[in-house]
Amino acid sequence: MPLKFTALLSILLVSYIAFSQVEEVAPPDYIKTINFKGNTPETQLPILRLGEYVILEFDVLNGEEDDYYYKVEHFNFDWTPSVLVKSEYMDGFDNQRIRNYENSFNSYQIYSHYTLTIPNAQTRGLRVSGNYMLSVFNNDDELVFSRKFMIYENTATVGVNVKRSRDVQFIEEKQRIEIIIDSNTMQFNNPTQNVKAVIVQNNNLNTAISNIKPQYTVGNQLIYKYDTETSFWGGNEYLFFENKDVRAANTGIQSIDLKDLYHNYLFTNFERATRPYTYNPDINGNYVILNIDAENPSIEADYVWIHFSLLPIESLKNKDIHVYGNFNNYVIDESTKMIFDESHNVYTNAILLKQGFYNYKYIVANSDNSIDEGAISGNFYQTENNYKVIVYYRDLGGRYDKIIGLGEGSSVNISN
Known part of the structure; x- marks a missing residue:
């Protein structure tokens, strides 16, 4: 194989790997109960407002009190790596040891409970909104697990309505999401290209509908009233x-x-x-x-x-x-x-x-x-589901995808 061709192939392969979508890494058997603490008692998808604390907790069941380290990376709306360097999205340093841990008390199963809070003394804060990945490593710098989280700015209002499907074939089984995005503080430039919405049902990113573009605009309002593109199976109560x-x-x-x-x-x-x-x-x-x-x-x-x-x-x-x-x-x-x-x-x-x-x-x-x-x-249109709409925006000349708004709706009051 010619040397030039081999070099070109290597460059293309590296480029593909560098710009492919990142996936979360599941933990080994001895790590359990990984969750982000937020404003609600139950563990949910971590979508935090810019400036709020990020708190990650997990248990290690091997009884060895190992040291663990964390890294934070910034990503585009489609979970490809952003071009920002760490100093642009982070104040301080990562790749630090998780220092806060306690051993279990009065339990049959011995475990160590680790807690990471950002900001902390080393990682003093996250500067910009967008998609983030928090990765945890062991002493040998081996990736143990990783989790996605998002940080948003409250610069746009996001209205979310849950409707029954317009497709008669699925009218008893599906739910359709309508969205209205508006802002009093910013003007959307070329919204069909620069604004992207992601709809998440019940905090499950695996079934999210992504890269939804505005159907039409009214003034500075972006309207999404699709028939099928924003439809989810209703499922059933858990x-x-x-x-x-x-x-x-x-x-x-x-x-x-x-x-x-x-x-x-x-x-x-x-x-x-x-x-x-x-x-x-x-x-x-x-x-x-x-x-x-x-x-x-x-x-x-x-x-x-x-x-x-x-x-x-x-x-x-x-x-x-x-x-x-x-x-x-x-x-x-x-x-x-x-x-x-x-x-x-x-x-x-x-x-x-x-x-x-x-x-x-x-x-x-x-x-x-x-x-x-x-x-x-089963799938039933009456099922009570939670929907979150995450809105990304990259302005003209922008180098990363901001999250400018978060909307939330429930199908408890679903209408036709």
Whole structure:
């Protein structure tokens, strides 16, 4: 192969890698309960206003009290690396050790609870809005896990309305999002190219609809009233359980057992896709760490083996069925896969989770890596879902994508 061609190929390959979309890295088995603390008790997608504190927490279950380090990187709206250097988006330094950690207290499962707060003495703050990735490394500079978060400026108002689908074929199953973006402090230049909206259902970036452009403008207002481009499957309300007291059967828990750790056995669930919709309030896939008679659940809540069970479904006999929720950032892997127990004629799985209140549902993972949330739970337009709209803007001559506004809506008052 000619030397010039080899060099050109190398440059193109490096360019592709450098400008490809970044993905979150899931943690190893011994790291659990990764969450960003915000203004709500439950763990949600971290979208913070510029100047607010970023607080990341996680537990390490190996009992070794290892040192961990963090790095913060800035990205464009499509999660490709931005051209900004660190000094442009960060005041201070990253690649610092996470200094704040405590060991668990009065728990069967030994763990260390780590807390990272930004700003801190070394990383004094983040200067600009946009997409960020927070990566955690071990002593050997090996990436352990990474999580996305966003910082926004409140320079635009974002109105969000949830409507029923206009497509008669899906009118009973889908929800459609209408958006109006306006600003009294800025003028949108060439909005069809420079303004991009992302719609997130129930804090799940995996199913987000991105790069939505304005349909038309009225003065300085940007209007989005698409029929299909902004439509989501309605899904169904999440199932839930609570085990803040591991010594007693709480909501959703049928029985308990104590072996090396506590084991909680949930009531066996059934498919809901062919049954009528039933309203059952949930927290849209999220979770809250709780335990009874404790001052600090972060270090006093114990880890419990949660045993899930699902009655078999003939139509999904050869499909991969998984437990799904924000308890592991909506990751699908071997730890979430349901296994068919022929002796009891039921699908089962056990997942180690920290005490609290959890939402979950069962989904089908397809061979093309897509998921079908409605195959077991069903899709209903009446389902109460939360929608967040993140608005990105790059002005003429701008070097990065700002997040200029955040809108939020619920389908609880869905209309035609």
